[in-house]
Amino acid sequence: MGFIYNIGIHLVHFGLKCASTFNEKIKKGVVGRQNVFAILRENIKANDKTIWFHCASLGEYEQGLPVFKVMREHYKRHKIVLSFFSPSGYEIRKNSPIADVVIYLPLDTKNNAKHFLDIVKPELTVFVKYDIWPNFLNELKKRKLRTILISANFRENHSFFKFYGKPRRQALFAFEHIFTQNESSKKLLQSIHYNNITVSGDTRFDRVSSQLEQDNHLDFIEIFKQDKLCIVAGSTWPEDEALLTEFINHQAPKDVKCIIAPHNMKAHQIRNIKESLTVDVVLFSEMSDEGLKSAKVLIVDTIGILSKIYSYADIAFVGGAVGTTGLHNILEPAVFGVPIIIGNNYSKFPEAKEMIDTAGVFSISNQNQLNLVLTELIENPIKRSLSGNKNSDFIKINKGALNKILEYLDL
Structure with a gap:
């Protein structure tokens, strides 16, 4: 078995080199490994x-x-x-x-x-x-x-x-x-x-809990949100965005603001999202105070600030589970006590199953279901609050892995 594994690794190496000609991500890994020992x-x-x-x-x-x-x-x-x-x-x-x-x-x-x-x-x-x-x-x-x-x-x-x-x-x-x-x-x-x-x-609970101790203030989000209800859609993929833009264009109340932070930062993907919307849109990379105030949708075409943006959400949508790419981190918005919507491909994510059971997370599989869930959460502040509290409580109950590891290491 060990011999077969080692042969397999060498075959993987050859395969990655070949694939790197056609795939930029694989190429970065192949090139990056070339100088590891020198570094x-x-x-x-x-x-x-x-x-x-x-x-x-x-x-x-x-x-x-x-x-x-x-x-x-x-x-x-x-x-x-x-x-x-x-x-x-x-x-x-x-x-x-x-x-x-x-x-x-x-x-x-x-x-x-x-x-x-x-x-x-x-x-x-x-x-x-x-x-x-x-x-x-x-x-x-x-x-x-x-x-x-x-x-x-x-x-x-x-x-x-x-x-x-x-x-x-x-x-x-x-x-x-x-x-x-x-x-x-x-x-x-x-x-x-x-x-x-x-x-x-899971140490992720300790990780997201630490976000509450940080300064999550973002001036441009406050200018955009004002005093309006805000939906934050994080780490979205095209299949997520198709459902979200349809809701925004035809179902969302006029006074609701929406933030979309796509997983894919490629220019053509950002352009596709913007062009699919029939409402006023502003990009993070092109924003101005006036543009932020008047826009209904903000597209965040940068990385590294999503966890802070979630602190401004009244409702969160987390991408990856409408398609098959894999559900992104639902604990990041949960720590801020907001209800969360995800797709239905979450079987490999036990925290999603538990949070659905506790009624803090809602799973949807089509446009009609998304429209119904979002509309109810927008129109029913009591349900919105109760569901959000379920999520923040879930984080509090499950944190503590860090202390057990540090105790073992005697740190």
Whole structure:
């Protein structure tokens, strides 16, 4: 099995190189990995003490951030290495203040793992969720280097628990401890005889809770919103936007303001949204005070401020679940106590299921359902308030994973 896995990794490497000719995102990852070892040698000296954080992408980074911040403060004399597998994580957080060196993770070959650890020699390594790389982890175990996995979330259909998943299953035993999001993940680990487990919950709840302690004030949003009810649609995809623009054009009351923050920042996508609307629209990149006041819709064609914008929402729509791209983070608006609308493809997101059950989140599958839910939430302030409170309560009940992890690490 190990031989097949290693052959597969080399085939993946070849496939990515070929695909990079046609795909800009893949190209960024291929090019970014070419100089990883040179970057590491330039920034890490033989006598440096190091800590290594690894995340698959941006979502896992945000998930691990509460832990990373505390460790950054505690290990002030250590060099922090932060690695990403996906360009969508690296490109956005390559200047992260919690790390001294931010890199792409080299592909998981035996030689890369040895070379990487020869340079970095981490005293402690933290992986997030389930981005498990057998050669790196087996090499960490062989060198007896401390490694933990946080916010782990496993399902029965993961390869770890299949007959063909032996290399990845064995890699789990490189972790000295695994912190899971839930009891079901713990039981799956126990089924393969891994027992160093703590059910800590999901660090994302600690992450979004910290947003309440920050200054979320945005002057331009206040100018746009005024004293009107405001719908914030975050991380939307074209299939989400088709439903939203139809509602805005034909159903939304005149005094309701709408903010759309699309996931895709490409110029043609922004243009498509704007051209599909028959009401007054202003872009963040072109805004003026007068334009903001008169516009019914604000399109946020920039990144990094959505979590603050959610603080101004009376109703939130979170994209990704109308289509099949994957539901984006519903905890970000939930912490501000607003009702949330999502699509119906949320089966891989347990928090969505729970929040639907508690009546803070509403799932829709077509235009008519969206129109009905939005209209009711707009016209019924009591329901809007009760649903929003359900969401903020859900966040409060579920936070606390950070303290359990820090207690184990004695920080």
